[in-house]
Amino acid sequence: MEKIKLTIDKRTVEVEKGTTVYQAAKQIGVNIPVLCYMNLGHLGIENRPGGCRVCVVEVEGRKNLAPSCSTLCTEGMVVKTNSPRVLNARKTVLELILSDHPKDCLVCAKSGNCELQELAIKLGIREIPGEKYSEMSTYRPDTSPSIIRDLDKCVMCRRCETMCNKVQTVGALNAINRGFMAVVAPAFERNLENSPCTFCGQCVAVCPTGALTEVNHTNQLIRALADPTKTVVVQTAPAVRAALGEEFGMEPGTLVTGKMAAALRTLGFDYVFDTDFAADLTIMEEGTELLNRIGKFLEGDKDVKLPILTSCCPAWVNFFECNYPDMLDVPSTARSPQQMFGSVAKAYLADKLGVKREDMVVVSIMPCLAKKYECQRDEFKIDGNPDVDFSISTRELAALIKGANISFTSLPDEDFDNPLGESTGAAVIFGATGGVIEAAVRTAYEVFTKKKLDRVDFTELRGLEGIRSASIDFNGTTINIGIAHGLGNARKLLDGIRAGMYNFHAIEIMACPGGCIGGGGQPYHHGNSEIIKARHQAIYREDAEKPIRKSHENPYIVKLYEEFLGSPMSEKAHHLLHTHYFDKSKQKQD
Amino acid sequence: MCALKEALSPVNIKTIKDICQSYNNNAGNLINILHRVQEEFGYLPIEVQEAVARELSISVAKIYGVVSFYTFFTMKPKGKYPISVCLGTACYVRGSEPILEELKKTLAINVGETTPDGFFSLDSLRCVGACGLAPVVIVGEKVYGRVEVHDIGKILSEYK
Numbered sequence: 017m018e019k020i021k022l023t024i025d026k027r028t029v030e031v032e033k034g035t036t037v038y039q040a041a042k043q044i045g046v047n048i049p050v051l052c053y054m055n056l057g058h059l060g061i062e063n064r065p066g067g068c069r070v071c072v073v074e075v076e077g078r079k080n081l082a083p084s085c086s087t088l089c090t091e092g093m094v095v096k097t098n099s100p101r102v103l104n105a106r107k108t109v110l111e112l113i114l115s116d117h118p119k120d121c122l123v124c125a126k127s128g129n130c131e132l133q134e135l136a137i138k139l140g141i142r143e144i145p146g147e148k149y150s151e152m153s154t155y156r157p158d159t160s161p162s163i164i165r166d167l168d169k170c171v172m173c174r175r176c177e178t179m180c181n182k183v184q185t186v187g188a189l190n191a192i193n194r195g196f197m198a199v200v201a202p203a204f205e206r207n208l209e210n211s212p213c214t215f216c217g218q219c220v221a222v223c224p225t226g227a228l229t230e231v232n233h234t235n236q237l238i239r240a241l242a243d244p245t246k247t248v249v250v251q252t253a254p255a256v257r258a259a260l261g262e263e264f265g266m267e268p269g270t271l272v273t274g275k276m277a278a279a280l281r282t283l284g285f286d287y288v289f290d291t292d293f294a295a296d297l298t299i300m301e302e303g304t305e306l307l308n309r310i311g312k313f314l315e316g317d318k319d320v321k322l323p324i325l326t327s328c329c330p331a332w333v334n335f336f337e338c339n340y341p342d343m344l345d346v347p348s349t350a351r352s353p354q355q356m357f358g359s360v361a362k363a364y365l366a367d368k369l370g371v372k373r374e375d376m377v378v379v380s381i382m383p384c385l386a387k388k389y390e391c392q393r394d395e396f397k398i399d400g401n402p403d404v405d406f407s408i409s410t411r412e413l414a415a416l417i418k419g420a421n422i423s424f425t426s427l428p429d430e431d432f433d434n435p436l437g438e439s440t441g442a443a444v445i446f447g448a449t450g451g452v453i454e455a456a457v458r459t460a461y462e463v464f465t466k467k468k469l470d471r472v473d474f475t476e477l478r479g480l481e482g483i484r485s486a487s488i489d490f491n492g493t494t495i496n497i498g499i500a501h502g503l504g505n506a507r508k509l510l511d512g513i514r515a516g517m518y519n520f521h522a523i524e525i526m527a528c529p530g531g532c533i534g535g536g537g538q539p540y541h542h543g544n545s546e547i548i549k550a551r552h553q554a555i556y557r558e559d560a561e562k563p564i565r566k567s568h569e570n571p572y573i574v575k576l577y578e579e580f581l582g583s584p585m586s587e588k589a590h591h592l593l594h595t596h597y598f599d600k601s602k603q604k605q606d
Numbered sequence: 607m608c609a610l611k612e613a614l615s616p617v618n619i620k621t622i623k624d625i626c627q628s629y630n631n632n633a634g635n636l637i638n639i640l641h642r643v644q645e646e647f648g649y650l651p652i653e654v655q656e657a658v659a660r661e662l663s664i665s666v667a668k669i670y671g672v673v674s675f676y677t678f679f680t681m682k683p684k685g686k687y688p689i690s691v692c693l694g695t696a697c698y699v700r701g702s703e704p705i706l707e708e709l710k711k712t713l714a715i716n717v718g719e720t721t722p723d724g725f726f727s728l729d730s731l732r733c734v735g736a737c738g739l740a741p742v743v744i745v746g747e748k749v750y751g752r753v754e755v756h757d758i759g760k761i762l763s764e765y766k
Contacts, residue, residue, distance in 0.1 A: 181665065181668070186665075187664070187665025187666075187667055187668065188665070188667060189667060190665065190667035190668045190670065190671040191671050191675075192667075192670055192671045192674040192675070193674045193675065194674075194675045201667075202667055203655070203665070203666040203667040203669070203670040204652055204670055211667070212665070
């Protein structure tokens with residue numbers, strides 16, 4: 017690689033050709049402030065429209081200031097990142113952005129986590145010249161079941177557009193209009209709900225301001241907790257325990273399973289259960305379905321649909337309902353763990369506790385925003401009463417704990433309640449890409465071969481590569497497995513299947529890059545891939561430490577089948593734990 | 607130019623397919639394709655944009671992004687004789703604003719609208735490069751120079 021020498025703030029830097037001034041400065045510890053720029057190194061995606069001009073620097077011999085995020089270094093370049101001219105311009109740029117931005121920071125959902133607010137503090141903005149006379153652009157607010165768009169707060173960084181189009185290939189959002197009226201929106205300014213949006217929430221995860229936020233259900237939750245006639249049951253998804261600690265200043269990758277259970281109990285939940293239990297149940301159903309299909313295939317059944325696709329991820333379900341309506345019979349019919357939990361809680365547990373269905377409130381803590389939509393789907397309701405009443409994100413839980421003045425870091429470790437709190441290592445790894453299929457393999461192998469599995473760790477299924485594949489030997493029968501995370505990768509895999517390119521038996525797909533650990537409801541990682549890696553390792557650490565690591569060995573799962581469900585794929589299981597999919601390729605119009 | 611109903615007819619769809627194909631279904635030619643399609647249909651309603659998106663395998667949000675950015679593209683049907691009044695500097699200082707006002711009054715429509723009989727639509731534009739003829743009004747393909755307010759009735763009557 018060709019090297020280039022340049023001077024930044026009187027220091028000589030040597031960089032590879034093709035490096036931007038912003039990156040070169042970073043190499044010597046000079047962090048030039050940015051707003052629209054975003055580097056998702058782990059996805060190989062950079063958002064640098066050069067639109068905000070916050071990162072301008074002075075380049076000797078150049079008349080105007082240069083945006084450092086999109087200016088390449090050249091040999092002998094002399095750069096000043098903090099000259100009075102630069103600092104003055106940067107401040108003016110920010111003042112101009114703020115002149116068309118609401119000033120309701122105190123009550124904004126993003127307050128404290130807002131990159132624009134941080135910049136205003138860093139650059140010492142104390143007034144906005146001409147504010148009295150400045151015009152504000154206003155847009156119609158849009159609330160979907162998962163995501164709120166408040167575009168008065170949009171700064172046109174276009175990060176959401178990059179996530180939606182380049183990473184997820186969903187194509188719901190694009191910059192529209194021009195000049196003062198320019199904004200990021202779905203086609204024809206429709207509501208998100210009437211666009212191809214999957215509610216994956218990756219746009220919310222990268223939005224620097226309060227323009228894109230999640231629908232907040234904490235007030236509803238507090239009302240339910242305060243209502244003595246309600247039995248409030250909570251379930252927590254596997255990925256939450258690997259990230260929640262970050263909100264309390266703990267190192268990324270710190271597991272807070274016990275503290276989380278203690279905090280939930282302190283908050284007043286009547287029963288603190290674990291979605292992991294339902295993940296084990298998912299493996300029983302999905303694994304059995306997989307083996308049924310493979311069995312039929314081996315017997316020469318030509319109509320059997322292979323590969324089977326996992327169906328735990330609600331954004332992925334939305335994605336194939338919208339984009340692959342010709343393949344609705346391919347994914348597993350198994351409901352997601354969230355919905356299996358809700359269904360079992362309101363049928364089995366409510367009965368056991370002697371609580372009426374309508375007096376039980378099931379809450380889920382999820383790393384995900386699509387779960388908010390999923391629990392509102394009509395097929396998961398009985399007479400209008402949903403199996404899961406509401407789903408709150410990891411971030412919302414953190415806010416709830418902080419609001420209740422609970423000293424999270426000093427909480428003692430507590431266990432989940434039973435019977436819906438016991439889980440295996442197989443369930444924990446649902447939180448990372450490749451985990452669901454590894455969990456399924458652990459059970460399917462033993463059921464199929466009737467032999468005990470010596471090696472539980474299928475490391476060939478792990479990793480953070482976008483598309484992966486592996487072949488597993490089921491005692492002489494080779495099972496080919498595909499894995500994709502990020503909807504863009506899922507699309508590549510699906511198009512390949514449609515074209516008959518692959519001979520996979522089973523495929524796991526997760527909508528968010530990294531799997532649920534990188535979900536749209538997780539603490540903001542601001543594009544730092546080290547955080548994703550740390551959460552990933554934490555998930556596998558929790559698995560390794562579990563005494564039971566195969567779903568079918570979970571004693572409470574065994575008991576649930578004995579007492580209530582009969583066997584996997586039984587009629588009762590079908591009724592309570594499986595679902596069907598809809599063609600959503602025709603978008604509704606506003 | 608052809609009239610469009612709610613849903614696209616197979617003929618309409620074929621027209622769009624052919625135009626896209628003539629550009630090898632290459633999304634890089636989106637602007638040229640949209641120009642050709644608008645020439646064909648007179649405007650770019652939702653159904654047409656959706657059809658182009660399908661042909662080019664890009665999101666309809668992206669197409670709407672382009673359509674809403676360039677003022678040349680329109681999602682509303684234009685009149686049989688689209689009228690444009692130049693509001694560029696030269697025309698403006700020579701009195702194009704009163705001309706526009708007169709047109710609005712006579713046709714009883716605003717800028718961006720079409721008369722109920724579908725005959726005229728009214729738009730403003732910035733400089734057609736005929737500043738020597740300022741103020742300039744364009745009706746269809748025909749350019750009228752040095753227009754005065756009292757000329758409007760005569761110009762319109764040419765098309766009735």
